[in-house]
Amino acid sequence: MLRETWAEIDPGCIADNLRAIRGMLPAGVKLMAVVKANGYGHGDLEAAEAARQAGADYLGVAFLEEALRLRAGGVELPILILTPIRPDQVELALARDLTLTVTGADWFRELRKRHASFAGRKLRVHVKADTGLGRIGFRTMAEWDALVPWLASPDIDVDGFYTHFATAGQVDTAYLERQARRFAKLMERSKASGIAIRHYHCAGSAAALRFPGLALDMVRIGAAMYGFHPARPAPPVELKPALSLHSTLMQVKRVRRGEYIGYDNAYRPDADEWIGTVPLGYADGWSQRMQGAAALVRGQRAQVVGKISMDQLMLRLPGPFTPGDRVTLIGRQGGERISFAELAAHIDGPAQAITTALTERVAKMYANAKEVRCPWNNAYFQQLRRVSDGSRAD
Incomplete structure (x- = not known):
């Protein structure tokens, strides 16, 4: 008998969570559904489809490989790669209509050694600022000023400008407020530079749920779309584990x-x-x-x-x-x-x-799916699902 260990996943819960979150956001705020890490273990294509059905405007992934897999699976929503890719991979990203994260002028210097221009195409980017997480992003006004000439190139489309909070889930909000002030100053500097930027975003799941005023033009919803939230502070909307x-x-x-x-x-x-x-x-x-x-x-x-x-x-x-x-x-x-x-x-x-x-x-079974993503035959798996609590599964 094949091993009886499986995960049951309901993409409808993912869609419901995104709809609930959108309902509490200010009007006009766009929603990026983060489906990196194989949809947080729920299945990337399934999570992306649930996000599309819920009206998500963008998808977010960590790496180029994840974005390419979504495109190969037929996903057409805009996709932001949240981790910078190498300049020698840009042609592949352009061919798949992917949006890139950039963090500094050195990246553009290396890019231009390979691509003086993109033959009538535009490279769509989001600029990442490090306001206190200490991970990736430019940190100073001088670094932004060094980026501006590269961003002003006619074949670069600056679609977004963003940061990420380090402590949005903590009760003490002092450090989050400090990061928000830093980002506000960088936003002012970016707007004064003459670069046309469509979307400013800083709020992930915890910040979007707790502080709708930080939604700006778009929020990035990862953990919350799968029903994850800390016990305290409780979320303002009901989230369903998927x-x-x-x-x-x-x-x-x-x-x-x-x-x-x-x-x-x-x-x-x-x-x-x-x-x-x-x-x-x-x-x-x-x-x-x-x-x-x-x-x-x-x-x-x-x-x-x-x-x-x-x-x-x-x-x-x-x-x-x-x-x-x-x-x-x-x-x-x-x-x-x-x-x-x-x-x-x-x-x-x-x-x-x-x-x-x-x-x-661990086999994955999706609610209302015609196929079961596992090596078991469907009839056997459906038999397992019908087993009531406490009864045998043979």
Whole structure:
């Protein structure tokens, strides 16, 4: 029997989240849906299509390869590559009608060694400013002034000017306000330079949800479109998680007091316990940081015990459950729920670190999809979906 571990993804939740976010933004603000990292682990083409259906104006990706994959998949929305590409890759980007991030004059100097002009075509760019995240972008007025002559070239279309906040999700807003003031000054300088810039944007998911006044011309929505948000401060709109993760019990055993479970004898029960083995491990993206986290079996919580191995993990079960019982690691089962906020707190990291870690070994099933993106046949997978909580999956 093929391994019974899968993620269920509802692109309708992605579209609903984007519509809800757009509804709270000032009129006329455009929305960029960020589908990098394979749509935060949800599937890039599926997330892009959900964004299109929700009326997104742009898509954002991290790298050129991600943009090319979307184009190859038939995606026609404007795509901004958020990480600068090499000048020798510009011709490929031009051929696919992609928008590039630029950060400094040196990039243009190297570009012009290769392309004196673009034969009647225009290269569309967004200029990135580093106002305090310390990652990429120009930082000073002098660096902007050095960029201006290059941006003024008739074959360069400056479609946008942007920055990114470092602390938009934190309760203390002092540093965010400091970055916003820096960006406002850079905006003033850019407008005074005579460069025609269509879109100014600085707000990602957290900033857009908390501070609609920072929306400017466009917002970049990544985590929130997939239903991710911190427990505090709560978002002003309801966000629906689009992904749940499931497996089954492959073996259940009675373990006596004092016996060991897992590598390095990492767990030793103080009393007799029922232990269930689940075919999900760190090679699937369920890292050893998930030791001690909860899963749901028959609507009851069961703790991950022992070290998570490459292919399996072990659960301390509330009772003598049955091999084949469904295990839910993210999502609802019965009246209980394992939320992204709970798991994010457990690993002390963002929710997107969980879904982007899921590997190709985890099959993905899409709600209302005609095809299942996994090596299983559809009939078998649909049989698994019909299994009620607590029943066998054979």
